[in-house]
Amino acid sequence: MPYHKILERQISKFSGGELFQAISTTYTHSDEDRALLERSLELSSKELEEVNKQLQSERDQIEIQVQQRTQELKAERNKISVTLAGIVDAVIVVDLNHNIIIFNKAAEKLTGFQLSEVLGKPINQIIKIFDKNTELPPSTFCPVSSDDFEGIVYSKEDLILTGLKGKQTYINLLASQIEEGRDVNLGCILTLYDISKEKQLEEMRLDFVSMAVHELRTPLTSIKGYLYIYLRDYKKALDSKQNSLLSRINISTQRLVSLVENLLNVTRIEKGTLTLNLQPIDWVQNINEVIAEIIDQAQDKNIELNFTEPTKPLSHILADKFRINEVLANLLANAVNYTRQEGKVTVWIEEKGSEVITHITDNGPGIPKEAIPHLFTKFFRVSGSLEQGSKGTGLGLYIAKSIVEIHKGKIWAESEFGKGSTFSFSLPIV
Amino acid sequence: MMQKILLIEDDRFIREMYQEELKKAGFLVSAYGSGEEGLQALQQNHFDLVLLDIMLPGMNGLEVLKQIKLNLQTKNLKVVILTNLGQETIIKEGFKIGATGYLIKSSYNPDQIVQEVKRFTQDNSYSF
């Protein structure tokens, strides 16, 4: 029996008042409501249970997914860090403020710093990068930009990196960015490739060539000197047969000397040790001296070799006599070599503005248009030249260009295929 | 009076070639193949000019030059370095120690060598 009924009965035992009546009816109403409520509650709790169950299962699923994703992320991260640790190139990543956020094993080895020492530090406190002697600011070698460009933003070979205690290493450097850099605070990814081994090998090769060539030079100096003395003192007493034999020995010696000097020059250019001893130079006399060295070769081919001396005295030029003579010698040798028998080679000078320009014109085979832009590159030879029976290394014009350029001059070629060529170079007037 | 030249050059052919040519041009030439011998000759005789090869067996040319410049009796002696083209650093070093000039063996013919030696012996204020 419900409590209120008992209560009602008990109270009515005391008195049968109206209040009790009212209370009693209210209770009866409420009773029905309650039943209703109870029933609906019973119902909704079932629904709730359903919902709850569903929710639970969804949560479980999400949980599993999250676990899976976390696992995947972890694997991804492990994959990246293992990859980063494994690659031989140093990888350094900085955030948008140039502070280091990734520094792999190879970067530790290259710079001498430990990961823990560099994390969060500005990159320019850890490494410095030099191009020859100029230091590059991080904004150059490790640019951080606000656009959403993705790809390589800077790339340069042959740089010097200084790390812990000034430790220096030759490197090639590559800087790249990713599109989402701004969103994930990733400024720039640096890849540094250690080239010191290559450098060392290259240096050894150059040293070897240079040593071998120096050794060749001593006997050559002797041959040249004694031949010079012999020809000077006995040429007149020799018959034409003897003279022609000696002339060939002389020409071959001259060729050998040029070969040896060219090899040495190339090693100097590569090593960056081609230096100048600039002095005022009597340019006309100089040209005459070089012509005297090659005149035998020209005469041997019946080539008419002329020098049109300027009518007015030339302005002063500064040059390294021996080096600039190598330019003249190479251009003259080419003109004589590549021009057929009975051809003609002319040297002429022109003063133009603040430059003295020297031209070597021949009426040889000329050079095809498409070959002209490549003439001054190392080892380049026009194909077909071999058919003319001439041998060469393709170094002469490359050397000539290097020497002219460190004199702050220019060198160029003009040619009409089949008609002839003119090689010219300028030297600044002081 | 005949000028006296001390020639220190290890390659016999080059040494004898220069010696012969300089003699023909009127110089008195004493020639040696090593720095040690050259320095010894300097102790005993007076010379007007030293032609000094750099690549020498044993004591190298720059050391010989140092010895000459350290010795009070020979420190004012003109020393001309004999080198090959492309040894700029050695030439620079030589000038620092006190060389008067240099001759590039591989780039001069014998007549030019004689001509240059004449310039060095005549000109007291020769400078680069």
Ligand SMILES: Nc1ncnc2c1ncn2[C@@H]1O[C@H](COP(=O)(O)OP(=O)(O)O)[C@@H](O)[C@H]1O
């Ligand atoms: N005066 C010239 N006439 C025609 N061709 C030339 C002339 N000078 C140079 N060349 C071409 O340019 C090439 C490169 O010349 P160079 O660098 O001196 O090398 P090399 O003479 O050893 O071949 C030559 O092989 C030749 O084909």
Ligand SMILES: [Mg+2]
């Ligand atoms: Mg050539």
